[in-house]
Amino acid sequence: MAALRAEMAAPRSIAVVAPRHVADGAAVGGAETLLAALARRLALRSARVRLLATCAVNHFTWANERRAGRMRDGPLEVELFPVDARDAERHLALQQRIGRGEPLSDAEEAAWLANSVRSRALIDHLRAADYDRVIVGPYLFGLTADVVGACPDRALLVPCLHDEPFARLRAIRSMFARARGCLFNSEPEMALARRLLGFDPTRGRVVGMGIEPFEADPTAFAASRGLTAPYVIYSGRREAAKGTPALIEYLRTFRERSGLDVRLVLTGSGPVDRVPFVLDAGVLPEHEKREAMAGARVFVHSSRLESFGIVLLESFMARVPALVPAGGEVLRWQCARAGAGLWYRHYPDFEAALHRLLRDEPLRRTLGAQGRRYVEREYSWDAVEARLNRALEEL
Secondary structure: OHHHHHHHHOOOEEEEEOOOOOOOOOOOOHHHHHHHHHHHHHHHHOOEEEEEEEOEOOOOOOOEOOOOEEEEEOOEEEEEEOOOOOOHHHHHHHHHHHHOOOOOOHHHHHHHHHOOOOOHHHHHHHHHOOOOEEEEOOOOOHHHHHHHHHOOOOEEEOOOOOOOHHHHOHHHHHHHHHOOEEEEOOHHHHHHHHHHHOOOHHHEEEOOOOOOOOOOOOOHHHHHHOOOOOEEEEEOOOOHHHOHHHHHHHHHHHHHHHOOOOEEEEEOOOOOOOOOOEEEEEOOOHHHHHHHHHHOOEEEOOOOOOOOOHHHHHHHHOOOOEEEEOOOHHHHHHHHHHOOEEEEOOHHHHHHHHHHHHHOHHHHHHHHHHHHHHHHHHOOHHHHHHHHHHHHHHO
16 A cells, blocks of 8 residues: 555656756756756656756856757756846846845845746746656746746755855745745755745755765876875865855965965866966866866865755765865765864864874875765665655655
């Protein structure tokens, strides 16, 4: 009888909605990477799964750079829809006010969402289709609010929620309340939704994303770049919101105070000023990024605004310990659960922790080994798929 109930509850068709999808290896955000990964895994198991996204590539302009229509990305069927015209200046002006903590009227909150990325064509498709579940995220976009508004009884929100001013808007609280449920990336993220938005945890499940196991040569990256000094690494977008300018200054101070020639390798997208001790490797092929991680002494994830930390878990898989800001609740939680990293509140903490990780090789190896075991246990695709399937049935 239980098996019959599970079969009846299991969805027959699923749409996964993301702001962007780029299948040719170009960089997209962590939330979009996560949504596409979940869609691919579902596509391997489900009779009908389709990823729906906009024709945009650039997350600043949201211009329609790709052709609308259907395409294949491995096992996944993808359909792209044009972005609607928007008043970008109006959106940015309101976003700046939100970022400063200024109160907005209901009309202004609606205008902020209305001039975010949206697609009437995508919403029309959802209304006409017969998907049993619609998985959509992240929470910050007008497109996400539109999807939840169009099919609240079928919408499962993957919020990728951060503790930031945008999360405190009344429109965002309403979106969380209307969705059928939420698929969170971590327990601290779900606790944050409860604290900030009054979210009922019985309507949420923690799922996360699977991390593929890999082995990487720890000497290959340094050899290919002529890098002879030890290095720490950061992977991801390089911008103030991710803490990369502060990280560069912290390492500059560390080098001056310690006299140690420690370099910083950056992989990912975004502008970086030319600094003698920084190697900007840009967006790397996956195998080379893994080699760069494996050869690092420490992975430094400088962002406080994370709901999961894909690259953090990849560094654990590469057996490299992490150093994260104490204010980044999710990253600190991952490091503590894994026994695979240290955290810092301010520069003196950063200096002490980095000294320790650079000089104590047995500790570094122990933390790295514990991190890999943690990811293999908690974030194998078998473990994640089991959580996802339970969520799709129970919600």
